[in-house]
Amino acid sequence: MSSLPARYCAIVLLPILLLCGCASSRTDLAQVRALAAGADALNTFGELSQRHVDSYQRARPYLSAAEDAREQLLDAQRRAAQADVARLAQAVRLYLQALGRLARADAYDIAPELASAGAAIRAWPGSGIDDRHVSAYSILLQQLSRLGGAASQQARLSQVLHDGDAPLQDLLAALDSVLALYDKSGDNERDVVLGLLEVEIAYADTPQQRLLAVLAKSLQQSKSEEYRLAGLRHTLARRHLAALGRDHARLATAAFTTTEAGWMDR
Template identity: 45%
Template sequence: MLLFLAAVLAGCAGNARLKEVRALAAEAPKLNGYIELSQRYRDTYEREKPYLAPAADKREQAIDAERRAAYPDLVAIHEAVTAYLRTLGKLAGGDQFDPGDAIKDVAKGIKAWPDTGLTDRHVNAVSGLARAIARVATGRAQDQAVQEMLRDGDEPLRDSLDAMSTVLRYYDKHHDNEQAIVIGMLETEIPFADKPQDRLLAALAKAHRHEKLNEYRLLGRRHTLVRQNVQAIRERHEALVRSLEPASPQPAARVAANQGAQP
């Protein structure tokens, strides 16, 4: 009877865990704001160009090339995290899910960009997520397979989300710098449009400045929301990991098989 009750309780805990995992996976689209802000970062020069002096324009062209070179690696972090969450959600739903070779290719190609805060630790974390996805054991009991994936993905997901948070802080500073360039130029030039024939030009410039200030204010809120969403995903995953049952020792043959499956 006691064994039966223990089995029932374990089954209930497993069902609750699978439900929580599916709920976590459903939150993955909230990370899409990271992609939007990455695209905005990539396209900075196009927005700044009308407000740049010739010397500044030449400098910003070189920086623009660096931004565009870094962009694929910056968004690869998001691709790895969302692939992990989708795989985890599918596994918790009892479905087999094969992300294909795309995630492996992402993990192989990504490199560090120290200026943005993206370090080798973050790069290794993306590779760790790829390995966690590759090791999904769909033939095992569903709850046990989910638990294994949560354990495998714990550290690399934390580090990958830390990478996203670090890059988002860099975007935030970059956003402030762009605002200083654009608004600074407008506030410098508007007072010189004080002649009667420049009245319309001054009015248009003031209206444009007001629009840009609103744009940057709303973007500041967007930055805050995206950082909060990243932190929320991290906290939910960590809570799931803390709730796991103690891991049972793996047979030596299975350990060797898992190590052999690593990309």
């Protein structure tokens, strides 16, 4: 083809590559990634949820016949609701993980695709490649450059943060309500278990039952610590969810405000 007459139309890709990184940062990608890392807190929620489901099995040895009948009904309700509760937490986790991927530094890096297209082409009228095709090549690569880079990443992140904030806040509120229920249920279980142990220890306080009293007191101390730590975990989990909601709302507001400002400037 070198013998064919040609008119050169150099298409230098360096300016296009620069477009991918020249946009000023609006949404702090590091903060979005830190927010996404908060999905790990949902692992704690899952553990507390399982503890709640297992409540009847732990309390069963300490229940009277009437209490056992009531707790069996509650146990069935807890297990029936568990799947949907898990789906709520999973939806939040998947959303945050997707945000994290979207905020990766290389998420919108299309430099390899642009580089693989080559540095320039020229018109070869005798072979069917004329100036119109060279121009189309240039325009198509320009469109490709607009799909990548910081500008596209910022625009997409801003939209996702804004559109996702309201439903995320609703789901976090639902999980907070569930944790409050877990905490109340845990307190009820604690009162039943420790209440029975306290009564049994009082009746076992005789020389003949000394060993039984010692074992019961040891179990009482162990159970008291178990319920104290469970209550603390409920409190911390609720605080983590609240912080997650505040951080997302702040990023969503900041991203949408700066995006609106950008639209007004154009």
